[in-house]
Amino acid sequence: MSSSRTHRRLALFMGLAVVFLIALFGRTFYVQVIAAPSLQEQGDSQHVRTITLEPARGNIYDRNGETLAISRQMSTIYADLPNVKNATQTAIKLAPVLKVSQADLYKKLTDTKTNFKYLARRVDPAIGAQVKALGLDGIGVMSEATRVYPKGALAPQLLGFVGGTDYKGMEGIEYGYNSVLSGDPGTLQVVRDRKGDRLYTMSATPAVAGKSITLTIDSQIQYEAEMAVADAVSRFEAKRGCALVMDPRTGEILAMASTPLFSPEDYGDQDPKTGGTHNWLVTDMCEPGSTFKMVTVAAALENGVVDPDTEFTLPDVLTAYNKVIHEADQEVPPWRTMTVTQILAQSSNIGAVTIGREVGKDRLVDMIKRFGFTKKLGIDFPGETAGQLPEKWNGVTIYQVPMGQGVAVSPLQLACAYSAIANDGVLLQPHLVKDAMQPWNRRVVSAEVAAQLRAMLQVTVETGTGKKAQLDGYTVAGKTGTAQKPNVDKAGYSNEVISSFIGMVPADSPRLVILVMIDEPQTERLGAKVAAPVFARIADFAVKRLGIPPSSGTEQTPGETTTSTEQVDGASSE
Numbered sequence: 176m177s178s179s180r181t182h183r184r185l186a187l188f189m190g191l192a193v194v195f196l197i198a199l200f201g202r203t204f205y206v207q208v209i210a211a212p213s214l215q216e217q218g219d220s221q222h223v224r225t226i227t228l229e230p231a232r233g234n235i236y237d238r239n240g241e242t243l244a245i246s247r248q249m250s251t252i253y254a255d256l257p258n259v260k261n262a263t264q265t266a267i268k269l270a271p272v273l274k275v276s277q278a279d280l281y282k283k284l285t286d287t288k289t290n291f292k293y294l295a296r297r298v299d300p301a302i303g304a305q306v307k308a309l310g311l312d313g314i315g316v317m318s319e320a321t322r323v324y325p326k327g328a329l330a331p332q333l334l335g336f337v338g339g340t341d342y343k344g345m346e347g348i349e350y351g352y353n354s355v356l357s358g359d360p361g362t363l364q365v366v367r368d369r370k371g372d373r374l375y376t377m378s379a380t381p382a383v384a385g386k387s388i389t390l391t392i393d394s395q396i397q398y399e400a401e402m403a404v405a406d407a408v409s410r411f412e413a414k415r416g417c418a419l420v421m422d423p424r425t426g427e428i429l430a431m432a433s434t435p436l437f438s439p440e441d442y443g444d445q446d447p448k449t450g451g452t453h454n455w456l457v458t459d460m461c462e463p464g465s466t467f468k469m470v471t472v473a474a475a476l477e478n479g480v481v482d483p484d485t486e487f488t489l490p491d492v493l494t495a496y497n498k499v500i501h502e503a504d505q506e507v508p509p510w511r512t513m514t515v516t517q518i519l520a521q522s523s524n525i526g527a528v529t530i531g532r533e534v535g536k537d538r539l540v541d542m543i544k545r546f547g548f549t550k551k552l553g554i555d556f557p558g559e560t561a562g563q564l565p566e567k568w569n570g571v572t573i574y575q576v577p578m579g580q581g582v583a584v585s586p587l588q589l590a591c592a593y594s595a596i597a598n599d600g601v602l603l604q605p606h607l608v609k610d611a612m613q614p615w616n617r618r619v620v621s622a623e624v625a626a627q628l629r630a631m632l633q634v635t636v637e638t639g640t641g642k643k644a645q646l647d648g649y650t651v652a653g654k655t656g657t658a659q660k661p662n663v664d665k666a667g668y669s670n671e672v673i674s675s676f677i678g679m680v681p682a683d684s685p686r687l688v689i690l691v692m693i694d695e696p697q698t699e700r701l702g703a704k705v706a707a708p709v710f711a712r713i714a715d716f717a718v719k720r721l722g723i724p725p726s727s728g729t730e731q732t733p734g735e736t737t738t739s740t741e742q743v744d745g746a747s748s749e
Contacts, residue, residue, distance in 0.1 A: 223366050230358030231320045233385035235334065235348060237394040238429075238609065244334055244349070244439075246320040250303025252295040259284050259313035269294070269314065272305045297321040297342075322349075328436045330397050332454040333556075333607070336439040346442075346452055348390070348607065351557040358385035389609045391427035396420055399716040400432035403709045404691070408434050411674075411696035411705055417456045417586055418709065419690045420717060423594035423679065426603035426614045429687075429717070431456055458558040460583035461692075464658025465702075466677050467579030468527045469628060470592065472519050474534045474542035476624045481530065483516045483627050489525045495574040500524055516631045520639030522655065524578050531577025536568055539576065545619045546592040547602060548584050554605045555612060560585050579658060590690040592619075593654075593677045596632075597685035600625035633682040643707040644678050646714050648725035652685070653678025653710065655702040660695070671695045674705035680714050681726045689713055 235244035252273065259265055262284040270277040273295045283292050295302070296319060303316040322337045335347020344353035361382035404416040420430035433455055442452050453459075475481045491507045493500040502524055518526030531539060543549065548562035563583040565572050575581040587605060595602035599622040604614035620628075632652035635641045640655045656675040659668040675692045679685035691706040691713070699705050717723075 223364060226317060226363045228361035228363055228380075228382040229319050229342070230360055230382035231384040232322060232337070232358065233356040234387040235356070236387065236389045237392045237397075238390060238427075239393065240389075241394045242325050243330065243390070243392075243394065245323050245325060247323045248300070248318050249297040249321045250300045250306075251293065251297060251317050251319045252303065252306050253315050253317065254284055254292045254294055255313045255315060256284065256286065256290050256292055257313070259311075261312075265311050265314065268309055268311060269306065272302060272309070273298070322440070324439045326394065326398075328438045329394060329401070330392065330431070331437050331439045331442070332433050332452060333392070333397075333431050334439055336442040336452070338442070346557070347439075347454060348388075348556070349439075351555060352388055352608065355388060356385040359383040388611070391429065391607055391609050392431070393429045393720065396713075396717050396720055397430040397432060399720075400430040400713050401434075401436055403712045404432050404693075405434055405436055407691075407693050407696075407705060407709045411693060411698050413693045413697065413705075414695035415455070416691070416693045416709075418692075418713060419456055419586060419590045420713065421590055421594055421605065421688045421690075423597035423603070423685055423688050426594075426605050426616075427609075428605055428607050430713075431607070453558065454556065456586045457554060457556050458560055458585070460560050460563060460585055461673055461694075462580055462582065462658045462661065463584050463589055464579040464656040464673065464675065465522045465527075466589060466654045466656035466658075466675055467582065467584075468519060468522065468577070469596070469632070469654055470542055470546060470548075471527050471531045471534065471539065471577040472515060472631070473546075473596070473620055473624060473628060474539050475515070475530050476627055477542065477620045478534060478538050480533050480538075481515045483514065483631055485515050486512050487515075487518070487526060487529050488512050489523065489529060491525075493525050493528060493574065495571045498571050498574065500528060500574060500578075516634055519631050519654070520635040522635075522640050527578045528574050532573055534577075536573055539573075540564065542619075543576075543582070545602075545617075546588075546595065547619075548582070548588050548592070552588060552591055552605055553615070554587065555608050559587070562588055579656065586690055586692055589675075589677060590688055593679060593690070594688045595619045596625050596628045597679040597688050598625075629679070629682055629685070632679075636678065636682075640703045641676065641678070641707055643703060644676055644710045644714075646680060646711055646718070649680050649714075649718060649723075650682035650726040651678050651680050651711075651714070652682035653707075655707060657700055657702045672700050674700060674702040676702050676706035676710045678707075678710050678714070680718060681723070683726060686721070686723050687714065687717055689717070 232246040234242060237243055262281055265284055266277045266281040270280050283294060286292055306314060307316050333347055335349035336345055337343060337349050338345050343357060344350035361380045363379050400418040400420060404418045408416040415434050417433040421428050488510055491501060491509050513523060513526055549564055551559045551561045565581050572581055591602060591605055600618055600620040601616050602619045603616045606612055606614055629652045632654055633650055636644050636651045636653050641653050644651050644653050654677055658673045660671045660673060662669050673692055673694050674696050677690045679688045689710050691709045693705050696705050
């Protein structure tokens with residue numbers, strides 16, 4: 176009896192042992208095989224962190240190696256949330272150092288949706304050192320690069336800026352060349368203890384720094400252009416202004432200045448109404464006014480319609496349907512005779528319209544397209560605009576376009592058109608980054624016509640409307656313009672103008688083409704008085720900076736401009 180009871184107990188024990196072993200083996204199999212990946216992931220999330228290593232952004236240099244933008248290492252403060260022991264005490268100690276509210280910091284430290292939280296990014300390394308000294312559980316410090324512009328408020332619209340959560344280029348060269356400047360991020364996997372301190376590194380992929388680029392800009396010419404434009408904007412109480420300096424032989428842009436002036440690091444404070452952060456030399460269109468008369472004359476010369484000495488007998492008034500066109504000088508005689516050179520030099524509206532009508536729509540449109548006014552020029556800068564011609568021409572259009580109305584162009588396009596004349600009739604693709612592209616070129620007019628236009632534009636500066644653009648020791652060729660601005664919300668033109676001057680120096684063998692535009696000047700309107708002196712200031716600095724020798728046998732000194740003003744009905748003249 177006792178023996179059978181013993182056997183039953185032994186059998187029960189053995190059965191229970193078997194069940195236990197089966198359960199043990201089953202649990203072991205589940206943990207080591209089935210649940211291993213998820214458990215490993217949970218363990219890693221508690222002790223292993225993958226950190227993205229931001230690459231150093233490439234530098235930006237001017238043509239002479241001057242640093243315009245550079246990356247600097249800063250401190251970024253983060254929280255390894257599972258290892259933050261006491262969120263309240265951590266917030267109390269950390270908030271004064273980071274200069275944030277305890278409430279906001281506590282909210283971040285108690286976020287249950289993530290295990291990793293940035294608390295402050297790209298702060299001064301001294302703050303990072305203070306945070307490390309606190310020795311707070313779960314709070315770490317790592318290094319990240321920030322963008323620094325050593326020359327401050329120099330070329331902000333040109334350089335652009337970086338920002339956003341991913342710290343990428345947002346405007347300007349920084350945006351256009353972001354893929355080159357950014358580099359490739361790296362990763363770092365580290366094992367940390369409960370306090371958040373690094374125990375050892377599991378794996379590391381180093382970040383690859385971005386490539387540096389060299390601009391065609393000369394920072395000293397850029398600075399002088401900015402100061403000259405800013406002074407004119409202030410003096411004439413204008414809305415904004417811009418200037419462009421270009422080498423017509425290469426297409427390289429030596430300066431691209433616009434207002435307002437600000438440090439790229441402070442881009443968020445800019446008011447779009449005063450020009451903002453965009454580079455309107457490239458991105459905006461405007462009616463060119465009298466500077467466009469050069470294109471009309473170029474079409475006439477290239478097609479053999481006129482030569483520089485061809486004479487026209489002109490009335491004092493032209494009527495095109497309901498539009499009256501007359502000269503700026505209200506006292507011109509009822510009839511007078513002017514050569515084509517005089518028409519351009521004195522900026523005769525009626526003369527330009529007369530020549531334009533002789534050329535005709537088709538040949539005029541062809542010349543406008545050849546100069547590149549209807550397509551983007553392909554400059555290596557984001558946001559370039561194409562020009563605009565009237566889609567439908569009526570009886571009035573042929574009166575408007577020859578004197579620069581009804582057609583919209585960018586300041587860049589206008590400067591490049593004059594550069595083609597300076598470059599013996601060959602238009603070059605403009606560019607801002609050295610060795611980044613192989614610029615295209617195409618012939619616009621013959622070398623003979625280009626030489627004729629330079630000579631005519633030289634007369635404009637010597638005896639015509641551009642006298643204030645004269646430069647001691649150098650011959651200058653150029654054209655003034657005062658274009659009335661179209662109304663925004665209705666047909667017709669407003670009382671506001673854009674005053675401009677575009678010139679080349681030396682006139683006989685141009686090394687520089689310089690454009691100046693002052694938008695909505697209030698105390699004076701004429702490009703001859705507002706923009707031409709700015710050209711002279713920039714040109715004087717640039718020729719000395721670049722060591723351009725004076726024109727031989729030249730004794731040209733600055734003089735007084737001839738009388739010129741706007742006429743009615745929005746026609747531009749000067």
